[in-house]
Amino acid sequence: MEFFIISVIKIVIVLLIILTVVANLVYVERKVSAAIQNRIGPNRVGPWGLLQSPADVLKLFIKEDIVPSTANPFIHSLAPVISISVALVTFAVVPFGGSVELFGHQVKLMIADVNIGVLYILALTSLGVYGVTLSGWSSNNKYSLLGGLRAAAQLISYELSLGLSIIGVVMISGSLELDRIVEMQSGFQWNAFLTPIGFITFIVASFAETNRLPFDLPEAEPELVGGYHTEYSGMKFGTFFLAEYANMITASSLIVTLFLGGWQFPFLETFGLPAMMATVVQVLTFVTKVAFVLFFFIWIRWTIPRFRYDQLMNLGWKVMLPLALVNLVITGGLILAGLF
Amino acid sequence: MTTNGQQKRPQIRKKDLSLWQLSYIPEIIKGMFLTFKQILRPKFTRQYPEEHWTPPSSYRGRPVLVEEDGVERCVACGLCARVCPALAIEVQASETEELAKERYPERFEINMLRCIFCGFCEEACPEEAIVMSNEYELVFSNQEDAIFGKEKLLMTTEQLKERLEFLKESR
Ligand code: SF4
Numbered sequence: 001m002e003f004f005i006i007s008v009i010k011i012v013i014v015l016l017i018i019l020t021v022v023a024n025l026v027y028v029e030r031k032v033s034a035a036i037q038n039r040i041g042p043n044r045v046g047p048w049g050l051l052q053s054p055a056d057v058l059k060l061f062i063k064e065d066i067v068p069s070t071a072n073p074f075i076h077s078l079a080p081v082i083s084i085s086v087a088l089v090t091f092a093v094v095p096f097g098g099s100v101e102l103f104g105h106q107v108k109l110m111i112a113d114v115n116i117g118v119l120y121i122l123a124l125t126s127l128g129v130y131g132v133t134l135s136g137w138s139s140n141n142k143y144s145l146l147g148g149l150r151a152a153a154q155l156i157s158y159e160l161s162l163g164l165s166i167i168g169v170v171m172i173s174g175s176l177e178l179d180r181i182v183e184m185q186s187g188f189q190w191n192a193f194l195t196p197i198g199f200i201t202f203i204v205a206s207f208a209e210t211n212r213l214p215f216d217l218p219e220a221e222p223e224l225v226g227g228y229h230t231e232y233s234g235m236k237f238g239t240f241f242l243a244e245y246a247n248m249i250t251a252s253s254l255i256v257t258l259f260l261g262g263w264q265f266p267f268l269e270t271f272g273l274p275a276m277m278a279t280v281v282q283v284l285t286f287v288t289k290v291a292f293v294l295f296f297f298i299w300i301r302w303t304i305p306r307f308r309y310d311q312l313m314n315l316g317w318k319v320m321l322p323l324a325l326v327n328l329v330i331t332g333g334l335i336l337a338g339l340f
Numbered sequence: 341m342t343t344n345g346q347q348k349r350p351q352i353r354k355k356d357l358s359l360w361q362l363s364y365i366p367e368i369i370k371g372m373f374l375t376f377k378q379i380l381r382p383k384f385t386r387q388y389p390e391e392h393w394t395p396p397s398s399y400r401g402r403p404v405l406v407e408e409d410g411v412e413r414c415v416a417c418g419l420c421a422r423v424c425p426a427l428a429i430e431v432q433a434s435e436t437e438e439l440a441k442e443r444y445p446e447r448f449e450i451n452m453l454r455c456i457f458c459g460f461c462e463e464a465c466p467e468e469a470i471v472m473s474n475e476y477e478l479v480f481s482n483q484e485d486a487i488f489g490k491e492k493l494l495m496t497t498e499q500l501k502e503r504l505e506f507l508k509e510s511r
C-alpha cells in the first residue's frame with residue numbers, strides 16, 4: 001500500500017513537471033530558432049511571450065476536430081494517444097536523483113525501479129512506431145500513408161543502432177538497471193568518454209527516433225504536406241506535436257542517464273553536503289544536463305538541413321550500424337584488457 | 341574568373357575528400373559554430389505597430405491628391421481615370437469661376453480595394469496633381485469605407501514634399 005501511494009505521488013509530480021516542460025519547450029524552441037535567425041520570436045502574449053504556449057494549447061482545444069470521412073475513426077483517435085503515452089511512459093524508468101529519506105520512507109527518485117530498465121526503454125521506443133504508422137494509415141490519405149511508411153522504415157532502421165550502442169554501456173556497467181548504470185559513472189567516468197563511438201551513434205539514432213531534423217522525413221513538409229499528421233486537427237494534432245517534444249525530453253534524459261553521468265555531480269561526495277542538499281544538487285544536475293542536451297537538439301535542428309530519403313537509409317544501414325558494431329568490438333576488447 | 345563580383349570557388353569532387361571530410365563532422369561543427377554566433381548578433385526584427393517604418397520617397401504608397409493653397413491641383417481632365425489599369429479612379433468634373441483654373445473635380449474617388457499601386461495615375465497626370473504618398477496602412481472593415489473620397493485623398497504640398505522633390509529629380 002505504502003509503495004502504491006508513493007508511486008502515485010511520484011507519477012503525478014513527474015507527469016505535471018514533464019507536461020509543463022513540454023509546453024514551454026515549444027516556446028524555448030521558437031525563441032532559440034528566432035535567435036539563430038536573428039529574429040526576436042514570440043513576445044506578445046505575456047511578459048517576453050511566456051504565455052504563448054498556454055495560448056496555443058487553448059487555441060488547439062477550441063479548434064474543430066475534423067476526421068476525414070474515409071478515415072477509420074477509432075484508430076484515427078487512438079494513434080495520437082499511443083504517440084504521447086509511449087513518449088511519457090518511457091520516462092518512468094529514468095532516475096533523476098539518488099534516493100532520499102522522506103518522512104521515514106526511503107524514496108528512490110525514479111518512478112519504476114525495474115531491473116531491466118534498458119530493455120524496457122528499447123521495447124517502448126519501438127512501440128512509438130505504431131502511433132506514427134497507424135495515424136498515417138488510418139487517415140486514408142496518400143501523403144499521410146507515405147509519411148507513416150517512412151516513419152516505420154526509419155524508426156526500425158535506427159532502432160538497431162540505438163540498441164547496439166546501448167549494449168556497449170550495458171557491457172561496461174554489467175547491468176540493465178539504469179540506476180546502476182548511473183552509479184557506475186561517478187566522477188568523470190562518463191560513458192560518453194568511455195565509448196565515444198557509442199555515444200555518437202546513440203545521439204544520431206535518437207535524433208532519428210524522435211523524428212527531429214535532420215531526420216524528420218516522416219513529416220517532411222515540402223514533400224509530404226504534413227506527413228503522417230496531415231489529416232489531424234485540433235488537439236489531436238496538438239497531441240502529436242506535444243508527443244514530439246515529450247519524446248525529445250525522454251531522449252535527452254536517456255542520453256544524460258546512459259552517457260553523461262545521469263544525476264551524478266562529479267565528486268559530490270567529497271564536499272560532505274548533508275543528505276538532503278546532496279539530493280537537491282543531484283536533481284538539479286540532472287535537470288541542467290537535460291536542458292543542455294535539449295538545447296543541443298534544438299540547435300542541431302536549426303543548423304543541419306534535412307537528409308534525402310536514400311541518404312537516410314544509407315546512413316542508417318551502412319554507417320550507423322557498422323559503427324555501432326565496431327563500438328561493441330572495441331568496448332569488448334577494452335573490457336577484456338581489463339581497462340574498465 | 342569572376343561571377344557577380346565573387347571569386348569563383350574551385351569545384352570540390354567527392355573523390356578528392358578525405359575520410360574525415362566525408363564523415364560530415366568538420367562541416368557540421370563549422371555550421372554549428374556559425375548558427376551559435378548568430379544567437380549573439382543583433383536582431384533584425386522591427387516591432388511593427390510600435391516601431392513605424394517610414395518608407396523612402398521612391399515608395400509607392402496610396403495615391404493622394406496634391407493640395408496647394410487650400411485647393412486641389414487637379415483640373416479634372418480624367419487622364420488618371422483613363423490610364424488606371426484597375427479602373428479604380430472616378431472623376432466627376434465641374435466648371436468653376438472663382439478659381440484660377442476652369443475645371444475642378446466635383447467628386448474624386450479612388451477605390452482602394454481596386455488600386456494596385458502601379459503609379460500610372462501619377463505618371464499620366466499633366467498637373468502633378470495625383471502622387472503616390474508613403475502611406476501603406478490601409479485597413480477597412482467594409483467595402484464602402486474602401487472608397488476614398490476627396491476628403492481622404494487631399495494632402496498638402498508640405499506633407500508630400502519629399503515625393504514631389506523625388507519626382508522632380510527623376511522625371
Ligand atoms: S496607382 Fe495605378 S491602380 Fe492605383 S489608382 Fe493609380 S493608376 Fe489606378
Ligand code: SF4
Pocket residue numbers: 413414415416417418419420421431464465466467468469470
Ligand atoms: S490626371 Fe491629374 S489633373 Fe487629370 S483628373 Fe487625374 S488628377 Fe486630375
